Amino acid sequence: MSSTPAARPAKAPQRPGDRIFKGLSTGAGLLILAVLAGVALFLTVEGLPGMTASPDEVKSGQSFLPYVGPLILGTLIAAVVALLIATPIAIGVALFISHYAPRKLGQTLGYLVDLLAAVPSVVYGLWGIFILAPNMKPFYGWLSDHLGFIPIFAGPAVTGRTLLTACIVLAVMILPIMTAICREIFLQTPRLHEEAALALGATRWEMVRMTVFPYARSGMVSAAMLGLGRALGETMAVAMVLSATAGVVTANLISSTNPSTIASNIALSFAESSGKSVNALIATGLVLFVITFLVNFAARSIVDRRKEFSGAN
Amino acid sequence: MSTQTKKTSIAAPGDIGRALRARQLPLLGPRIVLTLAVFAGFGVWLATDSVFRGAITAWLVCFAIPAWSVFIEGSRKATDRLVTLLVASTFALAMVPLVSILYTVLNRGLSVLGIDFLTFSMRNVVGEGGGVYHAMVGTLLITTAATIISVPIGLFAAIYLVEYAEDSRLSRWVRFLVDVMTGIPSIVAGLFAYALFVLFFGEGVRLGVGGSVALSVLMIPIVVRSSEEMLKLVPNELREAAYALGVPKWRTITKVVLPTALAGIVTGVTLSIARVIGETAPLLIIAGATDSVNFNLFGGRMATLPVFAYASQRNPGVPPEFSIDRAWGSALVLLLLVMLLNFVARLVAYFFSPKGDR
Numbered sequence: 001m002s003s004t005p006a007a008r009p010a011k012a013p014q015r016p017g018d019r020i021f022k023g024l025s026t027g028a029g030l031l032i033l034a035v036l037a038g039v040a041l042f043l044t045v046e047g048l049p050g051m052t053a054s055p056d057e058v059k060s061g062q063s064f065l066p067y068v069g070p071l072i073l074g075t076l077i078a079a080v081v082a083l084l085i086a087t088p089i090a091i092g093v094a095l096f097i098s099h100y101a102p103r104k105l106g107q108t109l110g111y112l113v114d115l116l117a118a119v120p121s122v123v124y125g126l127w128g129i130f131i132l133a134p135n136m137k138p139f140y141g142w143l144s145d146h147l148g149f150i151p152i153f154a155g156p157a158v159t160g161r162t163l164l165t166a167c168i169v170l171a172v173m174i175l176p177i178m179t180a181i182c183r184e185i186f187l188q189t190p191r192l193h194e195e196a197a198l199a200l201g202a203t204r205w206e207m208v209r210m211t212v213f214p215y216a217r218s219g220m221v222s223a224a225m226l227g228l229g230r231a232l233g234e235t236m237a238v239a240m241v242l243s244a245t246a247g248v249v250t251a252n253l254i255s256s257t258n259p260s261t262i263a264s265n266i267a268l269s270f271a272e273s274s275g276k277s278v279n280a281l282i283a284t285g286l287v288l289f290v291i292t293f294l295v296n297f298a299a300r301s302i303v304d305r306r307k308e309f310s311g312a313n
Numbered sequence: 314m315s316t317q318t319k320k321t322s323i324a325a326p327g328d329i330g331r332a333l334r335a336r337q338l339p340l341l342g343p344r345i346v347l348t349l350a351v352f353a354g355f356g357v358w359l360a361t362d363s364v365f366r367g368a369i370t371a372w373l374v375c376f377a378i379p380a381w382s383v384f385i386e387g388s389r390k391a392t393d394r395l396v397t398l399l400v401a402s403t404f405a406l407a408m409v410p411l412v413s414i415l416y417t418v419l420n421r422g423l424s425v426l427g428i429d430f431l432t433f434s435m436r437n438v439v440g441e442g443g444g445v446y447h448a449m450v451g452t453l454l455i456t457t458a459a460t461i462i463s464v465p466i467g468l469f470a471a472i473y474l475v476e477y478a479e480d481s482r483l484s485r486w487v488r489f490l491v492d493v494m495t496g497i498p499s500i501v502a503g504l505f506a507y508a509l510f511v512l513f514f515g516e517g518v519r520l521g522v523g524g525s526v527a528l529s530v531l532m533i534p535i536v537v538r539s540s541e542e543m544l545k546l547v548p549n550e551l552r553e554a555a556y557a558l559g560v561p562k563w564r565t566i567t568k569v570v571l572p573t574a575l576a577g578i579v580t581g582v583t584l585s586i587a588r589v590i591g592e593t594a595p596l597l598i599i600a601g602a603t604d605s606v607n608f609n610l611f612g613g614r615m616a617t618l619p620v621f622a623y624a625s626q627r628n629p630g631v632p633p634e635f636s637i638d639r640a641w642g643s644a645l646v647l648l649l650l651v652m653l654l655n656f657v658a659r660l661v662a663y664f665f666s667p668k669g670d671r
Contacts, residue, residue, distance in 0.1 A: 018561050025473035025476070029478070030487075032466070035494075036493075039530065092400045093404050096404040119411075119591075126641065127417060204396075204397065208396075233498020235593070282507070292501070
């Protein structure tokens with residue numbers, strides 16, 4: 001996508017202004033790489049003392065691995081459940097906007113979904129605590145009564161501020177980005193494929209299944225992974241909604257003892273920590289950074305393989 | 314892209330024509346069912362006083378369409394109608410939280426919002442009263458500083474990618490890592506700023522400018538991506554015309570390319586500000602919270618709207634109602650700011666973008 005004209009004289013006169021400007025722009029490009037490296041570097045420098053700290057030096061009273069293990073597990077459970085909730089909805093919404101709603105309405109409906117992305121996370125947190133959690137509590141009671149034999153719904157449902165509520169809030173928060181990417185890819189399905197399917201007598205759903213989904217498969221995977229990356233790192237909504245207990249390992253989504261996530265644990269305990277505890281928290285942040293970096297790296301690699309797709313970030 | 318199978322008018326009346334045509338639901342059939350569903354929903358809503366039950370009833374009634382279709386049109390058409398219903402339902406479902414959030418924030422926030430709320434800080438306030446002046450000052454200062462840091466870096470990086478890089482390996486890496494950077498968790502950006510400033514200022518550092526650095530980490534990739542897209546849209550003919558006149562490359566960029574793309578760049582920057590202005594986690598880590606007005610980015614703790622909303626909910630004091638009210642009030646102010654920025658961005662894009670093939 002080189003935008004520079006190809007036919008330039010081989011030796012244009014070099015002016016100082018040109019050299020300075022080129023240096024500035026290249027420098028800015030390099031600076032971005034430096035920032036990314038800096039994030040990893042500074043987190044490592046400040047995190048290492050926390051990783052090696054002995055149990056009696058930190059507030060949690062645990063050495064690093066037993067401390068971070070349940071947090072990683074909680075983070076993964078919350079993010080994956082959120083992803084499971086959000087993926088079908090995101091695909092449905094994207095499909096509705098791209099193939100089902102009237103063309104003229106499509107853009108407006110897209111704005112509406114994008115509005116969800118504009119809501120600050122702290123507002124999601126407030127909404128989760130004061131609106132969603134109380135309204136979900138009766139539903140959790142029903143779940144634990146009727147589906148309690150499934151371990152994830154074992155209950156007892158005494159509070160609405162459970163892991164499942166946090167997951168629902170997370171799902172709402174990652175919905176816009178997943179929808180945006182899916183929508184963009186669905187719209188890129190070659191028109192001829194769609195029309196060929198319709199001409200052969202396919203119903204709209206058969207057309208979608210035969211032409212749109214196969215074409216968009218890799219894009220949907222990367223949308224899901226980007227959503228996963230967001231869900232892994234989302235902090236405030238989880239910190240506010242979830243009533244978490246440190247060090248809990250459980251797959252029970254609707255009980256009152258919930259595992260915390262890395263990000264929410266940092267947000268909740270950073271202000272009251274000092275000394276090696278801070279270093280330990282930064283070390284957990286480094287773990288989170290590595291996990292999300294890998295997920296995003298993989299997702300972007302998949303997107304990047306499709307050169308024609310410019311990316312809705 | 315209507316896929317309704319329209320009957321051809323040439324089909325002869327009588328048995329042959331009927332035999333050639335597949336049986337269909339009456340054209341108005343689905344609409345009648347939808348109307349019935351709406352009425353049923355309202356009926357249940359009024360009877361049980363529960364919006365939730367009314368909505369569920371209406372939704373369930375809608376399934377009569379595919380059920381009806383199975384008998385008349387066969388399973389393929391019925392599946393199609395079922396999927397159409399489900400796809401439309403997902404959209405309706407996605408709108409539920411949006412409507413609920415907007416309604417709640419407006420409802421709870423408007424009762425608190427007033428001149429006092431916007432012009433008082435929380436200094437020496439216990440219980441009722443107080444406001445978000447200090448938090449607004451903090452948010453505006455920190456976000457402005459973040460913008461001042463991010464825009465030059467982001468813009469120059471975009472210029473590098475579009476004008477200078479010529480698809481080198483370095484530029485591909487920069488582009489790819491910028492994409493990856495958009496996924497950095499906000500709290501990690503906050504920890505990065507803390508880890509950076511702790512080296513200079515010692516443990517427990519809380520600085521407004523630290524918040525700006527953290528926000529910049531989140532903002533730069535967004536600015537780069539949007540500016541890059543906008544610079545790419547500038548037609549090559551403009552650059553070539555400038556070169557043909559003997560204009561140096563850097564003058565071409567500053568006098569031809571940038572002005573052409575300016576509206577798009579401003580839109581992108583405004584949207585990126587809207588994205589980071591609501592960030593809570595990094596500011597909680599590095600900017601901290603305080604009850605007083607602080608105009609100095611380099612002078613200790615600084616309150617911000619999102620952190621204020623969070624802290625008001627987290628430590629409401631006794632009695633909690635006033636603090637919770639303030640949390641909703643600041644959430645409303647924050648939401649209004651974000652909406653305003655989004656609106657301004659759309660206006661800029663609408664009025665100032667170059668007219669042409671777009």
